[in-house]
Amino acid sequence: MKFLGTSWSIDVLKTSSFVKVTALTLFSLTLLILFTRYSTTYFFLPFSSDAAVSVNASSSAVVVPSPSPPPPPNIILTPPSPSPVVETTGLLDEDGIMTDNFTVGDSSDLRLPEDFGNSSYLRGASERERVGGGARARLSVESYKVCDQRMVNYVPCLDSTSAIAKMSSSEKGEKYERHCADEGKGLNCLVPRPKGYRRPILWPRSRDEVWFDNIPHMRLVEYKGGQNLISVKKDKFVFPSDGLQFIHGADKYLDQISAMVPDIAFGYNTRVALDIGCGVASFGAFLMQRNVTTLSIAPKDIHENQIQFALERGVPAMVAVFATHRMLFPSQAFDLIHCSRCKVNFTCDDGILLLEVDRLLRAGGYFVWAAQPVFKHEEILQEQWKEIDDLASSICWKLVKKEGYIAIWQKPMNNSCYHSRDNAVHPPLCESNDDPDDVWYVGLKACITQLPSNGYRANVSKWPARLHQPPDRLQSIKHDASLSRKELFHAESKYWNEIIDSYVRAFLWKEYNLRNVMDMRAGFGGCESILYLTVVLFIYVFSIFCFYVLDFRFAAALHDLQIDCWVINVVPVNGFNTLPILYDRGLIGVMHDCGLKAYRRKKFRGSLSIVRNQNVGANTAGPSRPSEGIWDAFWQQRTCEPFDTYPRTYDLLHASGLFSIEKNRKKCNMSTIMLEMDRMLRPGGHVYIRDTVHVINELDEIATAMGWMNVQNDIGEGPNTSWRILRSEKHF
Numbered sequence: 001m002k003f004l005g006t007s008w009s010i011d012v013l014k015t016s017s018f019v020k021v022t023a024l025t026l027f028s029l030t031l032l033i034l035f036t037r038y039s040t041t042y043f044f045l046p047f048s049s050d051a052a053v054s055v056n057a058s059s060s061a062v063v064v065p066s067p068s069p070p071p072p073p074n075i076i077l078t079p080p081s082p083s084p085v086v087e088t089t090g091l092l093d094e095d096g097i098m099t100d101n102f103t104v105g106d107s108s109d110l111r112l113p114e115d116f117g118n119s120s121y122l123r124g125a126s127e128r129e130r131v132g133g134g135a136r137a138r139l140s141v142e143s144y145k146v147c148d149q150r151m152v153n154y155v156p157c158l159d160s161t162s163a164i165a166k167m168s169s170s171e172k173g174e175k176y177e178r179h180c181a182d183e184g185k186g187l188n189c190l191v192p193r194p195k196g197y198r199r200p201i202l203w204p205r206s207r208d209e210v211w212f213d214n215i216p217h218m219r220l221v222e223y224k225g226g227q228n229l230i231s232v233k234k235d236k237f238v239f240p241s242d243g244l245q246f247i248h249g250a251d252k253y254l255d256q257i258s259a260m261v262p263d264i265a266f267g268y269n270t271r272v273a274l275d276i277g278c279g280v281a282s283f284g285a286f287l288m289q290r291n292v293t294t295l296s297i298a299p300k301d302i303h304e305n306q307i308q309f310a311l312e313r314g315v316p317a318m319v320a321v322f323a324t325h326r327m328l329f330p331s332q333a334f335d336l337i338h339c340s341r342c343k344v345n346f347t348c349d350d351g352i353l354l355l356e357v358d359r360l361l362r363a364g365g366y367f368v369w370a371a372q373p374v375f376k377h378e379e380i381l382q383e384q385w386k387e388i389d390d391l392a393s394s395i396c397w398k399l400v401k402k403e404g405y406i407a408i409w410q411k412p413m414n415n416s417c418y419h420s421r422d423n424a425v426h427p428p429l430c431e432s433n434d435d436p437d438d439v440w441y442v443g444l445k446a447c448i449t450q451l452p453s454n455g456y457r458a459n460v461s462k463w464p465a466r467l468h469q470p471p472d473r474l475q476s477i478k479h480d481a482s483l484s485r486k487e488l489f490h491a492e493s494k495y496w497n498e499i500i501d502s503y504v505r506a507f508l509w510k511e512y513n514l515r516n517v518m519d520m521r522a523g524f525g526g527c528e529s530i531l532y533l534t535v536v537l538f539i540y541v542f543s544i545f546c547f548y549v550l551d552f553r554f555a556a557a558l559h560d561l562q563i564d565c566w567v568i569n570v571v572p573v574n575g576f577n578t579l580p581i582l583y584d585r586g587l588i589g590v591m592h593d594c595g596l597k598a599y600r601r602k603k604f605r606g607s608l609s610i611v612r613n614q615n616v617g618a619n620t621a622g623p624s625r626p627s628e629g630i631w632d633a634f635w636q637q638r639t640c641e642p643f644d645t646y647p648r649t650y651d652l653l654h655a656s657g658l659f660s661i662e663k664n665r666k667k668c669n670m671s672t673i674m675l676e677m678d679r680m681l682r683p684g685g686h687v688y689i690r691d692t693v694h695v696i697n698e699l700d701e702i703a704t705a706m707g708w709m710n711v712q713n714d715i716g717e718g719p720n721t722s723w724r725i726l727r728s729e730k731h732f
Contacts (some may be wrong), residue, residue, distance in 0.1 A: 173323035269292030277342025281310035329437035471584035500557035522569035
């Protein structure tokens with residue numbers, strides 16, 4: 001019997017299954033030992049140890065590097081093969097079903113703002129970087145110099161005098177458009193603040209008054225002095241609610257519009273508005289209390305600092321001009337577009353500027369025009385009225401109401417009116433292959449943008465329900481997930497709600513008094529961020545799990561948590577265009593890029609056509625608005641394009657995964673982006689960056705060289721993840 005038992009054991013050892021199990025177990029253990037001991041290149045593993053840090057309460061932190069590991073054996077490690085491409089992304093439960101039932105992790109242990117002074121993460125440029133199980137010295141980053149005082153209000157792409165001087169003509173307003181400097185000639189210093197600069201007055205007081213020393217410019221007061229829009233009172237600029245623009249006050253003006261067309265229903269049917277030629281943005285300022293977010297735009301022209309005044313007041317605004325290029329907003333974005341004495345000639349060049357308004361206006365939306373031709377009976381003004389009314393009729397707008405000096409038109413809900421027109425009627429319909437959401441350096445087009453036959457974009461929910469309901473346009477945008485988009489939408493919404501909630505609780509955001517906020521990488525799908533990579537070893541299995549989340553819910557989460565601020569969402573050109581979804585939800589955003597710019601200009605039917613290089617994209621913009629200086633040429637620039645805003649205009653800048661993406665693209669230096677962030681950030685303002693550990697360490701040094709106060713924190717998933725948070729505050 002004993003002999004039989006021994007024989008059976010030997011037979012088991014000879015079986016192929018036992019050999020396979022044994023081999024797999026030994027192979028897994030070998031990989032685990034090798035990866036934890038020698039690898040810092042391919043993965044940031046949860047079980048890798050950091051450098052030992054000894055902190056004394058009465059002295060500065062001392063970094064004690066761990067002993068160097070022995071030289072690795074002569075073994076060649078190859079990186080793991082890339083994961084297979086998936087067509088749909090999302091959060092799956094253990095049964096493989098899409099779900100939004102998950103938690104982010106507790107953030108109660110994150111460091112609070114009072115740790116800025118004594119945190120061991122507060123490092124100078126000469127301290128050591130924590131890398132895996134050891135430590136190595138990093139090169140010091142030299143402190144950045146302060147720019148010349150004449151650059152106190154510098155807006156890079158709008159103040160490029162050399163580029164503007166090369167223009168042969170600017171009769172169509174070309175000189176007020178973007179003209180960025182060539183590579184190597186951009187911002188390389190810290191933009192100074194004006195002498196006597198003070199902490200901005202908090203909202204809602206800032207709606208009515210701001211400090212004179214923060215924007216010490218009298219030109220707008222002198223130019224608009226007789227209109228009672230802005231005046232100086234002691235050490236402040238004050239903004240009366242009445243004046244030539246709103247004779248009986250801004251509130252009465254809004255009441256009149258509501259009475260003329262009750263269906264406008266501010267804060268219910270109308271949530272997102274655009275104010276063209278906004279002055280000091282009083283229209284948008286008073287709509288805030290009616291739950292309407294109004295984006296105020298105006299050029300940087302002879303009035304100089306009107307957008308700077310708007311932002312100092314705490315009103316959403318950006319520098320933009322109706323000239324030769326499309327606005328950087330998607331089609332059917334705004335529920336209402338307003339123009340009061342905006343001095344835009346909407347009927348010039350076959351009505352190409354009013355056609356751009358039509359592209360931006362949502363189906364069924366309203367265009368409000370308050371101007372002298374509406375009510376004055378002088379012959380020349382009546383001719384102007386007939387021109388714009390005829391043009392509005394030719395693009396199927398309906399004049400709903402004309403009262404006093406206000407006229408209101410409504411855009412049709414579908415294409416039936418367009419298709420019933422005679423073929424000879426102008427303007428024509430745009431070609432079917434024209435993408436109305438393609439806006440980055442795309443010329444204006446003298447054609448009518450058709451509405452989608454499925455009704456998408458017109459049938460949005462009422463506010464505030466539209467903030468949380470997946471819009472129909474979610475199904476039509478270009479995206480790598482063809483299925484489960486609504487489930488993905490809800491999952492990442494819950495994720496970002498928990499992220500922002502942890503910020504508010506742990507970092508005391510409500511004490512920041514935030515007002516003007518920018519999310520520098522707001523996207524849905526194109527802005528995927530790998531939050532953590534976990535390696536789990538079982539006795540027979542070695543598995544790697546990746547968790548992908550989407551940074552798109554930042555602005556909505558701030559609203560849900562009752563932070564009294566507004567957010568401008570910046571969507572990168574190189575990712576999926578999610579701007580339509582943002583606007584359908586009642587949020588605001590803009591297209592922007594800080595990477596490669598490559599264009600070819602050529603004559604096309606007598607108009608300027610801009611064709612993107614194949615390396616950047618195959619989209620063609622044309623025919624576009626005629627312009628002087630048309631030539632056949634091609635050029636390519638590797639440049640970072642700054643944002644069109646004044647210095648010192650934002651209280652908080654948020655970036656999740658932005659820098660690792662740009663570092664991989666190799667189009668922008670991280671220091672260039674950081675200098676641009678410093679330009680936009682108010683003294684005393686805050687920056688929150690979520691990114692990989694190695695990127696965060698580099699940014700920490702750059703931020704220190706710029707004079708920011710910095711603290712690194714673990715993300716909610718804990719200290720053993722490959723991502724970290726950099727919290728910075730700009731010195732006041």
